[in-house]
Structures are given as C-alpha cells and as structure tokens.
Amino acid sequence: MLTLDKVFDASNVLKEVIRPTACIHAPKVNPDCDVYLKTENLQVTGSFKVRGAYYKISQLSDEEKSHGVIACSAGNHAQGVALAATKNGIKSIICLPDGAPISKVEATKGYGAEVCLVPGVYDDAYAKAIELRDANGYTFIHPFDDENVIAGQGTIGLEILSQVADADVIVVPVGGGGLISGVAFTVKQLKPSVRVYGVQAEGAPSMVNSLKDGKIECLESVHTIADGIKVKEPGEHTFEYCSKYVDGVVTVSDDEISSAILHLIEKQKLVSEGAGATPVAAVMFNKIPDIKGKKVVCLVSGGNIDVTILSRVIKRGLLKSGRSDTLTIQLEDRPGQLRDVSEIISKLGGNVVSVHHERASEDSDITDCLLRLVLETRNFDHIREIRQALTAAGFKIVNK
Structure with missing residues (x-):
C-alpha cells in the first residue's frame, strides 16, 4: 500500500x-x-x-x-x-x-x-x-x-x-x-x-x-x-x-x-x-x-x-x-522576377534559406514557372505581412 x-x-x-x-x-x-x-x-x-x-x-x-x-x-x-x-x-x-x-x-x-x-x-x-x-x-x-x-x-x-x-x-x-x-x-x-x-x-x-x-x-x-x-x-x-x-x-x-x-x-x-x-x-x-x-x-x-x-x-x-514558411509563387518566366520577389522579402526582414525554381505544370500557361521558397520568419504576423506584400505587388501565391 x-x-x-x-x-x-x-x-x-x-x-x-x-x-x-x-x-x-x-x-x-x-x-x-x-x-x-x-x-x-x-x-x-x-x-x-x-x-x-x-x-x-x-x-x-x-x-x-x-x-x-x-x-x-x-x-x-x-x-x-x-x-x-x-x-x-x-x-x-x-x-x-x-x-x-x-x-x-x-x-x-x-x-x-x-x-x-x-x-x-x-x-x-x-x-x-x-x-x-x-x-x-x-x-x-x-x-x-x-x-x-x-x-x-x-x-x-x-x-x-x-x-x-x-x-x-x-x-x-x-x-x-x-x-x-x-x-x-x-x-x-x-x-x-x-x-x-x-x-x-x-x-x-x-x-x-x-x-x-x-x-x-x-x-x-x-x-x-x-x-x-x-x-x-x-x-x-x-x-x-x-x-x-x-x-x-x-x-x-x-x-x-x-x-x-x-x-x-x-x-x-x-x-x-x-x-x-x-x-x-x-x-x-x-x-x-x-x-x-x-x-x-x-x-x-x-x-x-x-x-x-x-x-x-x-x-x-x-x-x-510561425518561425518558418514555405511559399510557392507562380511567375511569368521572364528576367527580374526572382530579384523582385527577393527584394520584397528582404525589405520586410525575411530570410530565404532555400530556393527551388521549376517550369509550371501542364495546367498553367506555357510561359509560367513556379518558385518555391523556404523562409525564416519571426512569427505568423510576419508571414502574413510578407505574403500580403507579394500579393499586392502582383505575384500569385499558389499555396495557402
């Protein structure tokens, strides 16, 4: 006992x-x-x-x-x-x-x-x-x-x-x-x-x-x-x-x-x-x-x-x-796109730790490509800020 x-x-x-x-x-x-x-x-x-x-x-x-x-x-x-x-x-x-x-x-x-x-x-x-x-x-x-x-x-x-x-x-x-x-x-x-x-x-x-x-x-x-x-x-x-x-x-x-x-x-x-x-x-x-x-x-x-x-x-x-985020962005396949995305993320204090670039799927335009980024972020508010800025600049984020 x-x-x-x-x-x-x-x-x-x-x-x-x-x-x-x-x-x-x-x-x-x-x-x-x-x-x-x-x-x-x-x-x-x-x-x-x-x-x-x-x-x-x-x-x-x-x-x-x-x-x-x-x-x-x-x-x-x-x-x-x-x-x-x-x-x-x-x-x-x-x-x-x-x-x-x-x-x-x-x-x-x-x-x-x-x-x-x-x-x-x-x-x-x-x-x-x-x-x-x-x-x-x-x-x-x-x-x-x-x-x-x-x-x-x-x-x-x-x-x-x-x-x-x-x-x-x-x-x-x-x-x-x-x-x-x-x-x-x-x-x-x-x-x-x-x-x-x-x-x-x-x-x-x-x-x-x-x-x-x-x-x-x-x-x-x-x-x-x-x-x-x-x-x-x-x-x-x-x-x-x-x-x-x-x-x-x-x-x-x-x-x-x-x-x-x-x-x-x-x-x-x-x-x-x-x-x-x-x-x-x-x-x-x-x-x-x-x-x-x-x-x-x-x-x-x-x-x-x-x-x-x-x-x-x-x-x-x-x-x-909210310390990490993965972004998949649909881009037009033309010069300067990656630079523009990077500038927006950099100005908002995000850190890119991984970049993967590939041609888009058969469902999208032939001139499109996909950019997949892994970011270091501060919190969920920071993630929302970055995503909203990219969207406002005309970039299409295809993952939630």
Missing part, C-alpha cells in the same frame, strides 16, 4: 544515487502565469525513471535479486533499471520496442543491461517481458503499475513543494501514470490545495479515455513523437490514484509538443524529449484551466531525445510557431 512514509523512505534511499534537480523560473512559457520547470531531464540517466526503478530494486528480497530482474520500457525506465541493477550487482534484461530511439537502446546497454528488442510498441515489449519472466523466473520490475515504483516517483512531489512552496498548479506528463500517481498522491497529502494536472499526447490518450469512461481502457493503436508516454493502457494502481488525486488530464498535439521542445531549447537552454515537453506544451497553448496569475510548475520528465529525431522536431516546431 502506498503511504507518505514510503515516499519519505524512498527519498532517503535515493539520496545515494539521484541528482537533486532544480526548479527554474521560466516566465516566457506563458506570460499569463508564473511558470517554473522541474528539470528531471537533467537527472541521472536523463530521466525521472531512475527514482522508481532504484527504489523498487532496493526493496527486493535477496532471493528476488538472485533471480535477476527483467523490465519493459519505451527507453527511460530501461536505463533506470539497468543502472539500479548494476549498482546492486544484479543481472538485468530489458525488453524495448524496436522503434525506441537508438540513443536510449545504447544507453541501456551502457548501464550494463542485456537488451531484447521487440517488434511493436511498449505493450508488445511488456508481453515479451512477462513471457521471459515466466520462462526463466526473473523478477519483474514494472515501469509504472507498482507501488514502490510510484513511491520513488513521488519523491519529485516532495522536492517541488520544498522548492516552490507556494505553487498553485503542477503539470505532469502521463503515459502509464506512475509519475503523476506518485506526484499527485504526495502533493495532495501534504498540500491538498495544489492542483495536479496530467498531459498526454493526442495520439495516445489512454488515461484521458479511461478517466472519462470511469474504467481502464486499452487503445487499439498509439502514435506520437512522445515515445516516453506512448502507452496503450494505464495500470490498475495508476488508474485508481489518478481517479482519486488528479484534477484532470488534457492532451496536446505533436505540433504543440514540437513547439515546446523548440521553446525549451531556445529560451531555457534545455533539451527535452517529447514526453518531457508535454507539460510545457499544455501551459504554452493554454490547455490547463484557470492558470492565469497562478504559480505553475511543469515537470520536464526527461531529456533523452534521439538527435536524429531532434532536427525533425525542431523543423515542426518552427512551422508551428
């Missing part, structure tokens, strides 16, 4: 392994409220997951340890279990979805675990881990639906209340629900007035749907760039704790997550993975109710984003925030 004493015990046990992470002021996230970021992306292993994994393994009996441990993960729990097992001299086997970022797979191996890649998503990795546990007698370390794991994650709630004592709202990513269960349980025991909200990706709203319908539901499929919360079904314990202690769970789109990742890089100099950026996205795009004038803590849960994905995410973030 989860108790506040267990959370305090976990906090004491974890002192030997975790890094205390700061709550930093981030007022530019949303000018209507006072935002702080709990930087678990700077935690040992790059994620909060080491807290629950280490505390769970510390509570195993000698016999359970002797069998070795097995876990399933989208990547971050894997690293936490691998580190905890290695520090305790225990063999560890981790089942990961074969689509997990390469950086997370290699990091898990680097912490001393044997990795088993499983076709599919987290839930497929879970099924494989249970199969191997039953076949070989390993001790299973659940990534979220275990009360010792939840207690370990609850230590973040203790830290937030000590760092931002007058916090009004705490916003937490939700996949299977272990993190928000621990944080919400702890915070509500110590300061019930603090509201706790969860955030899921639109493409993986398992907890949102389950809470809405009052029963645990399993999604047929999940799709999101936030691989750390790409979970089809919440746990029994986590569903119960979320039902009792969480004030609400909202969703954000992949475009909004990308914008939040970009904001964290540019404004806060922090690298976050998709799951870690979801609370920031929810606050940036006003998905959390009644936060105007409130002190809000966003839990940036992890920073283990694959660098090959990061460049694509930044591109999406630029598009979503």
